[in-house]
């Protein structure tokens with residue numbers, strides 16, 4: 001290490017010249033180089049020049065890979081929270097880019113020429129699709145829940161909720177913590193697996209501000225379980241004059257059975273018909289739109305929420321409104337095949353097989369053992385945890401590298417392709433790959449095996 005310690009730190013300019021051209025802004029590259037050289041200076045142990053340039057290149061590569069970019073999802077998880085949940089329908093993308101690039105009538109009434117209502121058209125459409133008196137929208141379902149809880153516990157701080165529904169949804173989102181962080185007091189009723197209408201009735205009192213039901217979205221409790229139906233709870237709420245809200249989470253606008261899924265997901269329409277005063281659900285789960293939190297129900301209560309000071313802080317921007325408006329149009333027109341999430345759900349092994357055969361033909365000349373295997377896809381995104389969807393996957397074994405190495409090369413490609421390794425092979429599930437991406441996947445595999 002003696003020789004190493006005598007080497008000088010190279011000049012920034014010399015390192016910059018030696019680096020391959022990066023698509024990152026030069027100032028960003030410069031910052032990485034300076035920081036790296038500063039670390040070497042502190043450590044006092046200077047590797048040779050090629051090594052320095054190599055590790056800076058790697059660091060720049062990792063930085064570029066962390067940039068938001070489209071990927072191809074071969075995991076078989078349809079609503080992958082890490083992959084941005086629902087891809088948008090072409091009509092939604094068009095609406096979004098048209099509105100993004102231009103001034104627009106966000107809060108301007110073109111008929112009268114004066115200030116207009118933000119999201120008026122969308123609220124009307126959402127109410128229609130939910131068969132509700134009124135609807136509105138905020139940034140996401142968590143925000144919708146915070147708004148509902150905060151507003152209805154202003155005078156009476158208690159939220160009555162079943163112990164079985166104090167769930168954690170994804171990383172760091174615990175229903176119980178959300179409620180109490182906003183000054184509400186939890187009044188837990190029943191047991192994890194059993195809650196009766198009498199438990200609810202006994203918990204209601206002068207301090208009760210809200211009865212909340214949270215759909216158990218990402219897990220299920222089997223066996224000895226029971227909970228009163230929405231209609232019974234709604235009746236009790238009405239009798240005791242307490243608002244009753246249901247967080248539906250995934251927000252299936254159409255009966256899931258119509259998509260070939262056996263597990264039933266409660267729809268906003270049926271939950272409101274059962275007598276719930278308000279429902280909320282995500283825009284980017286089974287609704288298939290952008291990230292948003294949709295609230296629908298009694299006009300009086302929706303108006304109260306919209307008048308709350310917090311509503312202003314949670315409102316959606318024009319891009320989200322444009323994309324959601326176009327997505328809801330598709331729901332209202334019954335053109336759900338245009339909504340990527342619903343198209344992926346509607347696939348069957350039979351519908352996927354011709355594409356699988358085409359893949360095998362396209363990959364035949366590569367140094368690769370490829371075949372089609374029956375796989376199981378999932379809905380993901382905290383929806384329908386029991387539903388496993390029969391699917392078809394490409395099983396790939398490269399002659400020259402391990403499945404993990406192949407997976408890594410595909411992740412480094414452009415666009416990156418992400419699959420999963422099982423039974424000693426890389427798998428790409430065809431259900432979550434859009435048919436228009438098939439050519440890109442074949443090209444990605446060619447490239448990944450070219451430098452084998």
Ligand SMILES: *Cc1c(COP(=O)(O)O)cnc(C)c1O
Nearest residue numbers: 140141142217248249250282382
């Ligand atoms: C997913 C989910 C949420 C959170 O929705 P976001 O739109 O991600 O904020 C809240 N409640 C339930 C029941 C969910 O399934």
